[in-house]
Amino acid sequence: AQSVTQLGSHVSVSEGALVLLRCNYSSSVPPYLFWYVQYPNQGLQLLLKYTSAATLVKGINGFEAEFKKSETSFHLTKPSAHMSDAAEYFCAVSAENYGGSQGNLIFGKGTKLSVKP
Amino acid sequence: DAGITQSPRHKVTETGTPVTLRCHQTENHRYMYWYRQDPGHGLRLIHYSYGVKDTDKGEVSDGYSVSRSKTEDFLLTLESATSSQTSVYFCAISETGGLSQPQHFGDGTRLSIL
Numbered sequence: 001a002q003s004v005t006q007l008g009s010h011v012s013v014s015e016g017a018l019v020l021l022r023c024n025y026s027s028s029v030p031p032y033l034f035w036y037v038q039y040p041n042q043g044l045q046l047l048l049k050y051t052s053a054a055t056l057v058k059g060i061n062g063f064e065a066e067f068k069k070s071e072t073s074f075h076l077t078k079p080s081a082h083m084s085d086a087a088e089y090f091c092a093v094s095a096e097n098y099g100g101s102q103g104n105l106i107f108g109k110g111t112k113l114s115v116k117p
Numbered sequence: 118d119a120g121i122t123q124s125p126r127h128k129v130t131e132t133g134t135p136v137t138l139r140c141h142q143t144e145n146h147r148y149m150y151w152y153r154q155d156p157g158h159g160l161r162l163i164h165y166s167y168g169v170k171d172t173d174k175g176e177v178s179d180g181y182s183v184s185r186s187k188t189e190d191f192l193l194t195l196e197s198a199t200s201s202q203t204s205v206y207f208c209a210i211s212e213t214g215g216l217s218q219p220q221h222f223g224d225g226t227r228l229s230i231l
Contacts, residue, residue: 009157036222044222049219090159109157
């Protein structure tokens, strides 16, 4: 069964510093992986997705993530944090439902990013 | 932004009362989902639909029922609300439901059961 672990429920960085949010997955099949961002009182917005085309995936707002099969990881990074990046970030993996051709998302528990001025 | 509207956005009700949450989409997507979000748990799938009148259970379906009579509407019903169902509920849609397809989310309904 697929699962996702996000290391660190809270991460705090200074403005301009590197952002690194960690995600490890477990999957018995080649995974499809997603990062979402949630701003206060809003729904989840897709940042980027990995679908096996390239191991380094670029997303919106300057974020990117690298798929490392050997480490079963899909960590999210941004070279320079901005105050507007303060939000909660969720990693998710597609899980097969009956028949195997369609999937539901399994989410990690989220990492809340704070950015200090 | 995907055209997803959840209603109501906020609701306070009492234990034992029935509650229905509505999700309306204008994207004509086949798949629709209901999640609940609780601190420390991330999002957990309650039910999903893969077409009109076609629904299936998710991870935390006990105490919830759903209906989909039209492509654009997906209703979540708590037949007899309990305090443990206090949560933020999100609707999501996906064009085909395929493994590589992202889901797009509404802005949520904050439900408090006293």
